[in-house]
Amino acid sequence: MKRALASIFAAIILAVASLAHAAGSAPVDPKQAEILRASVQKARPGLSIGEIRTSAIPGLFEVDLGGKDTVYMSANGKYIVSGTMYRVEPNRFVNIADERMQPMRAQKLAAVKKSDMIIFSPPGKPKSYVNVFTDIDCGFCRKLHKEIPELNAMGIEVRYLAYPRAGVPSPSADKLITAWCSKNPKDALTQMKSGVAVATETCSDNPVAAEYKLGNELGVNGTPALFTPDGEMLPGYMPAAELAAALGVQASSPAEKK
Numbered sequence: 317m318k319r320a321l322a323s324i325f326a327a328i329i330l331a332v333a334s335l336a337h338a339a340g341s342a343p344v345d346p347k348q349a350e351i352l353r354a355s356v357q358k359a360r361p362g363l364s365i366g367e368i369r370t371s372a373i374p375g376l377f378e379v380d381l382g383g384k385d386t387v388y389m390s391a392n393g394k395y396i397v398s399g400t401m402y403r404v405e406p407n408r409f410v411n412i413a414d415e416r417m418q419p420m421r422a423q424k425l426a427a428v429k430k431s432d433m434i435i436f437s438p439p440g441k442p443k444s445y446v447n448v449f450t451d452i453d454c455g456f457c458r459k460l461h462k463e464i465p466e467l468n469a470m471g472i473e474v475r476y477l478a479y480p481r482a483g484v485p486s487p488s489a490d491k492l493i494t495a496w497c498s499k500n501p502k503d504a505l506t507q508m509k510s511g512v513a514v515a516t517e518t519c520s521d522n523p524v525a526a527e528y529k530l531g532n533e534l535g536v537n538g539t540p541a542l543f544t545p546d547g548e549m550l551p552g553y554m555p556a557a558e559l560a561a562a563l564g565v566q567a568s569s570p571a572e573k574k
Contacts, residue, residue, distance in 0.1 A: 355393025
């Protein structure tokens with residue numbers, strides 16, 4: 317019964333969101349915000365309450381809780397909906413909370429020094445690039461890595477950041493540290509993703525722990541995690557042609573290749 321009700325409510329949210337304007341959410345009236353804050357504090361004293369915004373659905377408000385989680389509250393503060401709100405667009409659903417994070421993600425990724433990444437660049441000036449949080453042993457990470465020549469041929473630069481799925485410290489982190497600390501990081505990463513055993517290496521200035529922390533701040537919870545230049549988080553592994561399309565890059569025609 318609960319699942320049925322949840323499905324019905326989700327369908328209602330999607331239907332109403334499809335009619336809402338695509339404009340971003342806005343701050344709420346201070347009195348309204350206080351009603352919501354007081355309601356949360358009454359139920360959970362001491363719970364951290366962040367920004368409160370209007371949502372795409374009239375009468376429903378976005379409330380940031382605990383630093384990361386966003387819930388949706390009724391105007392009187394008596395009801396809370398926990399879940400993901402999507403905006404319905406042609407051929408896709410847009411995660412509204414994820415969309416709001418894009419500027420922050422783009423800014424933080426742009427601040428990462430290229431020298432702290434392992435970068436596979438195409439010949440000439442790249443048409444676009446993708447930031448990829450990666451792990452050595454993840455199967456889809458290895459599959460994506462095999463498609464780098466195809467991505468490079470289309471003018472797409474691949475910028476790797478470290479994200480050991482087992483955390484730091486861990487054997488997964490040790491493998492990424494080895495790749496980042498090797499004399500030729502690109503070759504070491506390629507060998508390790510191909511299953512070749514590479515002698516463990518360490519260096520004090522490796523960025524693995526910092527990039528793992530950054531990934532968590534950006535919402536990464538698995539690998540490969542792909543981010544476009546404008547901070548959009550793509551849904552995991554994508555075949556080269558689909559990834560190029562998501563980046564707005566068209567594959568070269570046979571005539572152009574000649």
